[in-house]
Amino acid sequence: xxxxxNGESSAAAGSAVENHGAPKAxxxxxxxxxxxxxxxxxxxxxxRVTDVDPAKERQATRRVGGLFLVSILGSIFAIVAYxxxxxxxxxxxxxxxxxxxxxxxxxxxxxxxxIGAIYWAKNxxxxxxxxxxxxxxxxxxxxxxxxxxxxTLGNEESGFTRRKLIRNSLIGALAVFPLPxxxxxxxxxxxxxxxxxxxHTMWDEGTRLTLDPSGAPIRAADVTIGxxxxxxxxxxxxxxxxxxxxxxxxxxxxxxxxxxxNEAEDRKDWSYDGIVAYSKICTHVGCPVALYEQHTHHLxxxxxxxxxxxANHCEVIFGPAKRPLPQLPIAVDSEGYLVAQxxxxxxxxxxxxxxxx
Amino acid sequence: xxFTNAAASYIDERTxxxxxxxxxxxxxxPDHWSFMLGEVALYSFVVILISGTxxxxxxxxxxxHVHYEGSYAPLRGIEMSAAxxxxxxxxxxxxxxxxxxxxxHWAALLFVASxxxxxxxxxxxxxxxxxxxxxxxxxxxxxxxxxxxxxxxYSLPDDLLSGNGLRIIDGMLKGFxxxxxxxxYLLFGGEFPxxxxxxxxxxxxxxxxxxxxxxxxxxxxxxxxxxxxxxFAGPGRTNENVVGVPVMPVFxxxxxxxxxxxxxxxxxxxxxxxxxxxxxxxxYDPSPVSAGTQPDWYIGFADGALRLVPPGWEFVLWGWTFxxxxxxxxxxxxxxxxxxxxxxxxxxxxxxxxxxxxIAERPRNAPTRTAIGAAGVTFYAVLWAAASSDLMATHxxxxxxxxxxxxxxxxxxxxxxxxxxxxxxxLALQKKDREIALHGYESGRIVRLPGGExxxxxxxxxxxxxxxxxxxxxxxxxxxRPNDQGRITLGMRMRAALSRWFFEDRISPATKGELExxxxx
Ligand code: FES
Numbered sequence: 061x062x063x064x065x066n067g068e069s070s071a072a073a074g075s076a077v078e079n080h081g082a083p084k085a086x087x088x089x090x091x092x093x094x095x096x097x098x099x100x101x102x103x104x105x106x107x108r109v110t111d112v113d114p115a116k117e118r119q120a121t122r123r124v125g126g127l128f129l130v131s132i133l134g135s136i137f138a139i140v141a142y143x144x145x146x147x148x149x150x151x152x153x154x155x156x157x158x159x160x161x162x163x164x165x166x167x168x169x170x171x172x173x174x175i176g177a178i179y180w181a182k183n184x185x186x187x188x189x190x191x192x193x194x195x196x197x198x199x200x201x202x203x204x205x206x207x208x209x210x211x212t213l214g215n216e217e218s219g220f221t222r223r224k225l226i227r228n229s230l231i232g233a234l235a236v237f238p239l240p241x242x243x244x245x246x247x248x249x250x251x252x253x254x255x256x257x258x259x260h261t262m263w264d265e266g267t268r269l270t271l272d273p274s275g276a277p278i279r280a281a282d283v284t285i286g287x288x289x290x291x292x293x294x295x296x297x298x299x300x301x302x303x304x305x306x307x308x309x310x311x312x313x314x315x316x317x318x319x320x321x322n323e324a325e326d327r328k329d330w331s332y333d334g335i336v337a338y339s340k341i342c343t344h345v346g347c348p349v350a351l352y353e354q355h356t357h358h359l360x361x362x363x364x365x366x367x368x369x370x371a372n373h374c375e376v377i378f379g380p381a382k383r384p385l386p387q388l389p390i391a392v393d394s395e396g397y398l399v400a401q402x403x404x405x406x407x408x409x410x411x412x413x414x415x416x417x
Numbered sequence: 418x419x420f421t422n423a424a425a426s427y428i429d430e431r432t433x434x435x436x437x438x439x440x441x442x443x444x445x446x447p448d449h450w451s452f453m454l455g456e457v458a459l460y461s462f463v464v465i466l467i468s469g470t471x472x473x474x475x476x477x478x479x480x481x482h483v484h485y486e487g488s489y490a491p492l493r494g495i496e497m498s499a500a501x502x503x504x505x506x507x508x509x510x511x512x513x514x515x516x517x518x519x520x521x522h523w524a525a526l527l528f529v530a531s532x533x534x535x536x537x538x539x540x541x542x543x544x545x546x547x548x549x550x551x552x553x554x555x556x557x558x559x560x561x562x563x564x565x566x567x568x569x570x571y572s573l574p575d576d577l578l579s580g581n582g583l584r585i586i587d588g589m590l591k592g593f594x595x596x597x598x599x600x601x602y603l604l605f606g607g608e609f610p611x612x613x614x615x616x617x618x619x620x621x622x623x624x625x626x627x628x629x630x631x632x633x634x635x636x637x638x639x640x641x642x643x644x645x646x647x648x649f650a651g652p653g654r655t656n657e658n659v660v661g662v663p664v665m666p667v668f669x670x671x672x673x674x675x676x677x678x679x680x681x682x683x684x685x686x687x688x689x690x691x692x693x694x695x696x697x698x699x700x701y702d703p704s705p706v707s708a709g710t711q712p713d714w715y716i717g718f719a720d721g722a723l724r725l726v727p728p729g730w731e732f733v734l735w736g737w738t739f740x741x742x743x744x745x746x747x748x749x750x751x752x753x754x755x756x757x758x759x760x761x762x763x764x765x766x767x768x769x770x771x772x773x774x775x776i777a778e779r780p781r782n783a784p785t786r787t788a789i790g791a792a793g794v795t796f797y798a799v800l801w802a803a804a805s806s807d808l809m810a811t812h813x814x815x816x817x818x819x820x821x822x823x824x825x826x827x828x829x830x831x832x833x834x835x836x837x838x839x840x841x842x843x844l845a846l847q848k849k850d851r852e853i854a855l856h857g858y859e860s861g862r863i864v865r866l867p868g869g870e871x872x873x874x875x876x877x878x879x880x881x882x883x884x885x886x887x888x889x890x891x892x893x894x895x896x897x898r899p900n901d902q903g904r905i906t907l908g909m910r911m912r913a914a915l916s917r918w919f920f921e922d923r924i925s926p927a928t929k930g931e932l933e934x935x936x937x938x
Binding site for chain 1: 443444445488489490508509510511512513515516519548581584585587588589591592593594595596597598599601602603604605606607608609610611612643644645652653654655656657658659660661662663666667670671673674675676677678679680681682684685687688689701702703704705706720723724726727728729730731733736737738740742743768769770771772773775806807817818821880881883884887888890891892893894895916920925926927928929930932
């Protein structure tokens with residue numbers, strides 16, 4: 061059975077690479093059996109058919125040449141395809157044909173070229189296995205000593221460790237010099253404080269709820285029970301950065317049977333006759349919460365499957381989100397259109413550090 | 418011939434290139450199919466560079482708004498960013514543009530996949546051991562860079578899906594304590610989505626990341642040349658030699674040929690299979706979204722990690738918001754990849770083996786390592802599967818809650834089971850190898866002995882075949898011995914415990930003595 065060698069002698073039998081007088085590396089807890097098998101050496105070389113049969117060799121040669129010729133034809137085919145399969149504006153089929161035939165031509169140029177080279181290497185080039193010796197990765201003791209001498213000389217000639225003032229001030233200067241580069245990144249974004257920006261949306265007292273994307277105002281009477289509307293604030297298109305505003309202000313409007321709606325005392329007047337409006341931006345990491353299951357009143361976020369219960373102020377019933385979707389208080393204006401009573405009462409979308417500060 | 422001679426001499430007189438040719442031209446490369454995984458990665462990267470350069474000539478990395486007027490009718494007149502519009506132009510108005518986009522995308526997917534497989538090969542054969550630990554870390558960095566390249570590239574067309582991916586990144590960044598809000602704000606140049614993130618990602622995608630990637634790749638290859646490639650154990654192969662074919666001509670022909678095959682296969686796939694049809698998604702808009710859309714495969718594990726967080730993991734403490742529903746999955750993924758990166762150092766510490774290792778081990782001969790790898794793969798696979806939790810639920814008509822809870826349990830149980838099963842399988846295979854080395858193969862031929870019993874005739878193995886079976890490293894668990902001060906430190910205890918865990922079940926290689934005694938029984 062194997063016995064555990066201890067200490068230096070264990071790096072024996074066929075394990076250590078050639079060392080130029082370097083200290084023997086420890087083999088740790090490796091075990092080397094004293095009567096381990098010995099390496100039988102390379103097996104005898106087996107000639108291939110192409111080595112012994114000249115006819116086969118000629119055949120292989122022709123095959124390789126043939127493959128390379130096919131490759132040339134493929135390249136030419138690709139150029140021809142580029143010209144004879146033009147893209148006709150508006151014609152999807154022409155795009156597909158252009159892609160297909162140009163692609164096939166290039167494929168035909170590449171694959172036979174590759175296979176030809178490999179076939180040549182495998183069947184016609186010498187397949188004798190060669191042996192090359194490895195050397196210890198570690199430099200020879202002599203080289204290492206010479207390298208050490210370089211550092212010593214460098215140190216002596218510069219006085220790097222002797223002249224402490226120079227060394228320390230140099231280290232200090234090197235540590236400080238990148239700082240301006242970091243400071244200079246401040247203007248990647250505008251001057252305002254993001255925490256305040258993130259807390260407000262376009263919604264304001266009297267802003268009409270309008271349909272996404274047409275911008276048509278919504279009459280309360282048109283919102284039937286069970287329906288869901290994708291809503292944006294009126295005037296979104298005229299905003300300076302419509303997408304930025306939309307990313308915060310998108311809203312879902314749903315009408316439930318008022319019986320089924322459980323509303324908190326202080327939010328009773330945030331809805332209108334069973335019509336409620338909630339932020340569409342998921343409180344997890346901000347995907348649009350777009351899937352509404354009418355019979356359960358559940359909203360589902362398609363990104364990580366957080367579920368919100370519309371009947372209960374959009375509380376989270378499942379998934380990684382923690383906070384309910386913020387509610388937009390709504391009312392009806394004199395013409396019967398739905399309007400916001402105010403902005404959201406809390407920041408919408410993903411949580412951030414300063415959110416409740 | 419005269420011309421080539423003159424040219425070679427001309428160049429050598431100006432570069433001393435003959436020295437390098439002499440050194441490297443007949444360098445020996447060992448052969449094994451699994452060694453080609455790294456080559457696939459390298460070649461797909463070259464294909465990415467070629468196709469990507471073509472694309473930069475036509476792509477406009479700008480978020481300024483334009484009305485699309487190109488030839489794809491369903492989107493004509495629609496407002497979108499110049500990035501999206503130019504991607505549509507590449508797809509529908511430039512001959513070969515769609516082909517190159519698809520080559521680029523397929524090559525990127527293959528690039529990340531082949532790096533992953535290459536890493537698995539290196540891990541499971543122990544090819545990360547001394548002196549290759551540093552190269553493992555460089556390779557790991559390459560893997561991260563490849564994913565970063567993939568993600569930035571995926572974002573550039575500014576379509577609905579990629580914009581939604583950025584939205585998720587934005588939400589995750591904001592979840593970071595103290596700096597998160599600011600990092601998102603600076604990255605997007607204001608509020609999400611802003612007007613600058615695409616050009617910024619473009620600079621990362623085509624300049625900064627490729628520059629770092631190429632530098633790291635160069636270093637990776639340089640160290641491979643310096644360390645020389647590992648080889649599997651076999652007759653005539655030792656830890657001190659490399660057996661294989663010389664660079665000139667055989668390896669060069671095979672590798673060069675293989676490059677063209679990889680390139681050709683990618684073009685073939687790209688000519689037939691559509692990928693990332695952004696025209697179906699439309700331009701980015703923060704409001705619409707479609708269910709069941711998937712990110713590129715290599716992002717899946719991160720997406721899955723976010724999905725598996727149980728409800729309610731977000732707290733407000735001292736007025737600040739702590740988003741543990743983001744921090745915990747990020748920390749777990751971070752820990753996972755850090756363990757991957759430093760694994761070679763952990764194993765080296767456990768074995769205490771300071772020798773150089775140039776023989777690639779068969780996975781079965783390092784059962785604990787192989788089992789750890791299998792556990793890691795399972796962990797990754799569960800996270801990856803979790804990214805499709807909604808698809809699984811709809812496909813198999815399960816509740817999403819049921820799928821998530823199952824996956825949550827699997828995330829912990831799966832790796833454990835994989836570890837135990839893999840370790841047993843490895844030990845069983847080692848036992849079988851031992852049997853074969855000592856008693857030969859079962860020939861299936863039964864003979865009746867004069868005494869009346871039946872025995873199966875065993876076919877002896879050749880000594881070459883036997884060598885393959887018996888030449889592997891064997892480690893014993895570490896015995897704790899007090900140090901010079903006569904003390905046993907905590908570190909020593911930990912090391913001994915790990916060593917026991919690694920090596921207490923082991924099958925030692927068969928020896929000559931055993932063959933002589935037990936050849937017949
Ligand atoms: S973004 Fe909605 S669940 Fe993650």
